[in-house]
Amino acid sequence: MIEKLLQYDTELFLFLNNLGSSTWDNFWLIITNKWYFGSFLGLVLLYLFYKKFGWKTVLFLMLIVALMITFTDQMTNFFKRSYARPRPCGEAGLIDYIRFIAVRCGKKS
Numbered sequence: 001m002i003e004k005l006l007q008y009d010t011e012l013f014l015f016l017n018n019l020g021s022s023t024w025d026n027f028w029l030i031i032t033n034k035w036y037f038g039s040f041l042g043l044v045l046l047y048l049f050y051k052k053f054g055w056k057t058v059l060f061l062m063l064i065v066a067l068m069i070t071f072t073d074q075m076t077n078f079f080k081r082s083y084a085r086p087r088p089c090g091e092a093g094l095i096d097y098i099r100f101i102a103v104r105c106g107k108k109s
Contacts, residue, residue, distance in 0.1 A: 013088045017099055025101045080108050 020028070031037050050058050088094055089105035 010088065010091075010094070014094070014097055017088075018097075020099055020101070029101065084108050 046058060046062075049061060085108060087106055087109040089098055089100065090107065
């Protein structure tokens, strides 16, 4: 059962990985970069909330978002360390079939 599920996971990864094109690679690298896109989107949302609700609500919202990000990050690390599943880009048999556009490949996913 688990072998079949892992096979489906690998097939889906390869399918989605090969949908990309070099035309869109830079766009997706910017969108997935948490500092570029996240900062821009965060500042725009912060401004819009300030205009609508004022500083008190914005500060409370920032506190709640910071707590949510911290919780999510810690839970993600917990599961990542618990399962220690290797990333597909580290699989020796898949390297010839994967489009690499990012500079690095992490150890665990």
